[in-house]
Amino acid sequence: MDAVDRGYLIVLMEYAVCSYSDDGHEAGLAIYRTRFAEHISVVQAADLVERRMCRRLPAESTTPTIRS
Numbered sequence: 001m002d003a004v005d006r007g008y009l010i011v012l013m014e015y016a017v018c019s020y021s022d023d024g025h026e027a028g029l030a031i032y033r034t035r036f037a038e039h040i041s042v043v044q045a046a047d048l049v050e051r052r053m054c055r056r057l058p059a060e061s062t063t064p065t066i067r068s
Helices: 022-034 045-051
Strands: 010-013 040-043
Touching: 010 045, 022 040, 040 045
Parallel strands: 010 040
Antiparallel strands: none
C-alpha cells in the first residue's frame, strides 16, 4: 500500500491475487475494484498486452495515460 500512499498508479493482474478459496479470491478483487479503484487497476494479462499499458511513459508526462 506504500505505492498507493505515494500516488502511484498500480496495475494488478487478476491472477496475482491469491486466496485459499475462490470466494476469497473474488473478495480480494472486489476490494481492489471498489475501495481502491482510483489507484489500482485490476486487469487480465490479455488486456494489459492489448492496451500496451506496460510501455514506459515519456519523461515529460506528469499524468498517467494509456496509449493505444
